[in-house]
Amino acid sequence: MKKVMLFLGLVLLSLSLIGCSEAYEPGEDLSPENESSQVLTASMRKIIYRVDIGIKAKQLLPLYDELMDLLNPDEWIESQQVGTQSGQLVLRIKTERLQAFISGLRSSYEVTYFNTSSRDVSVNYYNNQANIEAYEAEQARLIELFETASISEQILINQRLSIIEAELRSLTSDTNEIDGLIEYSVVNIYLNATAPYQTLNFGQKVNRAFTGGIDAFVMVIETLFLAFLSLLPFLVVIVPSVFGILYINKRNYQKRLARRQQARNR
Structure with a gap:
């Protein structure tokens, strides 16, 4: 110790x-x-x-x-x-x-x-x-x-x-x-x-425009994809609910039609 x-x-x-x-x-x-740096x-x-x-x-x-x-x-x-x-x-x-x-x-x-x-x-x-x-x-x-x-x-x-x-x-x-x-x-x-953009030749302007177009396209796709991901949780809940409601309404409508048809046959 x-x-x-x-x-x-x-x-x-x-x-x-x-x-x-x-x-x-x-x-x-x-x-x-200091003194140590001298050595x-x-x-x-x-x-x-x-x-x-x-x-x-x-x-x-x-x-x-x-x-x-x-x-x-x-x-x-x-x-x-x-x-x-x-x-x-x-x-x-x-x-x-x-x-x-x-x-x-x-x-x-x-x-x-x-x-x-x-x-x-x-x-x-x-x-x-x-x-x-x-x-x-x-x-x-x-x-x-x-x-x-x-x-x-x-x-x-x-x-x-x-x-x-x-x-x-x-x-x-x-x-x-x-x-x-x-x-x-x-x-x-x-x-x-030293030269403004207007002095660029046609090939340089085409190259710059094409490069800028690609960047813009990628940005749009990325924005749409992120928007889709942000809406995905709501779609998972809402879409099945909407289809479920439509299906129930359709079945109820068919039942009402069947009852009316039976009533007429009597």
């Missing part, structure tokens, strides 16, 4: 040290300025890059297709919104080729706006790693003590293990998010068209 309580007491003391390092939150400026080499640093760039072209649809062709198979569109005169693409580009990708855009298109930014999240990243290792070590030790602990001690150990598991899930999630932002940079592209 004393052994377990002593260990748990040490655990509580270590929590005050672990709590001193906060987990990374997206959007937070995390440029390290990090360039290869060890964890840096998140973001690029905002505006591109102007005569027509957006050909420009959009060209930009899609520039993506590697392991890169993707995070979000997109493209109209006839303007649009926005948010791409995730492999950081190792970010500079080449941006240089290609600046040399191939008319760039109206350009901005690049970076955030050094090294301190928070390595603090997360240290906290994960500390929690995992504590978890392993508590599992060892659990085998020889009393019932009351096992209850305390289980409570602490639940807390550790929650902390590990949170820290691992934060670390994975940082890893994703480090490996794949965010490239935000603003698109603007």
Whole structure:
């Protein structure tokens, strides 16, 4: 009992040290300025890059297709919104080729706006790693003590293990998010068209009209289907009731006719 309580007491003391390092939150400026950041080499640093760039072209649809062709198979569109005169693409580009990708855009298109930014999240990243290792070590030790602990001690150990598991899930999630932002940079592209819709050739107008028609047709079918589903419960009740009433009225009418016929025959 004393052994377990002593260990748990040490655990509580270590929590005050672990709590001193906060987990990374997206959007937070995390440029390290403390003494620990000075020992990090360039290869060890964890840096998140973001690029905002505006591109102007005569027509957006050909420009959009060209930009899609520039993506590697392991890169993707995070979000997109493209109209006839303007649009926005948010791409995730492999950081190792970010500079080449941006240089290609600046040399191939008319760039109206350009901005690049970076955030050094090294301190928070390595603090997360240290906290994960500390929690995992504590978890392993508590599992060892659990085998020889009393019932009351096992209850305390289980409570602490639940807390550790929650902390590990949170820290691992934060670390994975940082890893994703480090490996794949965010490239935000603003698109603007210089030519109005009337300058599109006949084939482009036909393609746009056909695509819009398909979208409208799908939307109508979807709306009708959802309306049918919403009315289905009422139809299940009302339709059988209506047929039942009609059937009863028909039988009653036939009975009345039969009685009248019998009365005449008499």
